[in-house]
Amino acid sequence: MIAQGARMSSKELYLRAQELMPGGVNSPVRAFRAVGGSPLFFEKASGDRLTDVEGREYIDYVCSWGAVITGHADPAIVAAVAKAAQGGTSFGAPHPGEIALAEEIVARVPGLEMVRFVNSGSEATSAAIRLARAATGRAKVLKFEGNYHGAVDALLAKAGSGVATFSLPDSAGIPEEATKATLLARYNDEVSVEQLLDEHRGEVAAVIVEPVAGNMGCVPPRPGFLQKVRELCSRHGVLLIFDEVMTGFRVARGGAQDFFGISADLVCMGKVIGGGLPVGAYGGAKDLMRMIAPTGPVYQAGTLSGNPLAMAAGLAALKGMDDAAYAELESRGAELESGLKAACGKVPAQVQRVGSMTSVFFNSDPVVDFDSAQRSDRQFFGRLFHALLERGVYLPPSALESWFLTTTHSRQDVQKTCAAFAEAIDELA
Numbered sequence: 001m002i003a004q005g006a007r008m009s010s011k012e013l014y015l016r017a018q019e020l021m022p023g024g025v026n027s028p029v030r031a032f033r034a035v036g037g038s039p040l041f042f043e044k045a046s047g048d049r050l051t052d053v054e055g056r057e058y059i060d061y062v063c064s065w066g067a068v069i070t071g072h073a074d075p076a077i078v079a080a081v082a083k084a085a086q087g088g089t090s091f092g093a094p095h096p097g098e099i100a101l102a103e104e105i106v107a108r109v110p111g112l113e114m115v116r117f118v119n120s121g122s123e124a125t126s127a128a129i130r131l132a133r134a135a136t137g138r139a140k141v142l143k144f145e146g147n148y149h150g151a152v153d154a155l156l157a158k159a160g161s162g163v164a165t166f167s168l169p170d171s172a173g174i175p176e177e178a179t180k181a182t183l184l185a186r187y188n189d190e191v192s193v194e195q196l197l198d199e200h201r202g203e204v205a206a207v208i209v210e211p212v213a214g215n216m217g218c219v220p221p222r223p224g225f226l227q228k229v230r231e232l233c234s235r236h237g238v239l240l241i242f243d244e245v246m247t248g249f250r251v252a253r254g255g256a257q258d259f260f261g262i263s264a265d266l267v268c269m270g271k272v273i274g275g276g277l278p279v280g281a282y283g284g285a286k287d288l289m290r291m292i293a294p295t296g297p298v299y300q301a302g303t304l305s306g307n308p309l310a311m312a313a314g315l316a317a318l319k320g321m322d323d324a325a326y327a328e329l330e331s332r333g334a335e336l337e338s339g340l341k342a343a344c345g346k347v348p349a350q351v352q353r354v355g356s357m358t359s360v361f362f363n364s365d366p367v368v369d370f371d372s373a374q375r376s377d378r379q380f381f382g383r384l385f386h387a388l389l390e391r392g393v394y395l396p397p398s399a400l401e402s403w404f405l406t407t408t409h410s411r412q413d414v415q416k417t418c419a420a421f422a423e424a425i426d427e428l429a
């Protein structure tokens, strides 16, 4: 038992947690398996700072995996959540807060007419796939190797290298049937998409893509790649789903569709739209969205969906993200990028960035797809991770993740980070 008021170290808490939760965590990457060592337990966060249970402070580049964009404990979000909570934590019935957030989202995203709120990104992608299958009367779904769309059976497939074939599940407990209808293409390789759509003509319901890949580290789309995928989808009567759970309202005011000037048929959102509370959403044009129950035959539901606290938090987060905020994120991102490039010195490294999403791959060539991402030196990253932790910088505990900025990351903090990075590289290289 943990005695009330006793101050325990992260190590002690981790031992206890492992007895109560698998791996001591509620989401696997948090357990530090990819970098070694044992995870830190945090007590609080404010702005761009995390404070662990032992009172040490870190500049945070995880930012709840991108969900936090206006900084931790943003006073506007805290006030909105507190006010909402006073009025009841959940109604299980319609309320005006849902309309307010839906209006804000629809106003920001070009071509988006209607949304349905869910409780996570995974729920959003699985519902979008169901809708796409219903709308097209087709079963197959094409995804890209190294793109992550949540813990969804049909989408947990990346398979081996080489141009895609029918895929095998990535996790135990997923029957082969669940991924049999999942086709795998190579990111940034429109030819692999064209071949699969030709080969499975009339059978593919949707192509789902991370418009900026962020779950194999930050891998920007090559110029023209997304346009070509858009054209191929239109030509084959396939719905294009942008999984913007990470990029939505992070890369631009209206997400990646706005940033790249490309319209998807369906868009999945999460992370930023909850301001740190559990929210997801999916949306598209009215004719498609009206196929969802109760107006249509596609069943999808959620007891806590549209939760008043989550809606209030999301609205406060988006209200905080005006054009000036995106401009600020971009300049801070550019400073981080150039500082990290300089700090890498002679170590073969690729600093890849889109707006406030960044990764450093220890790789001699640019990372453009899953194969090249996997060729980066993950062991070196693990050592660097710990060297930075010692210097008060908290990076994602895995080489193949994006680092995130918030509007509270100051120029000085970015400079401090780059200086720590340079020191760590000198020590390790």
Ligand SMILES: *Cc1c(COP(=O)(O)O)cnc(C)c1O
Pocket (backbone or CB within 6 Å): 119, 120, 121, 122, 123, 125, 148, 149, 150, 151, 210, 214, 215, 243, 244, 245, 246, 270, 271, 280
């Ligand atoms: C995080 C993420 C998801 C999954 O969202 P959860 O809220 O963790 O279920 C899906 N797609 C992308 C692109 C993500 O980054």
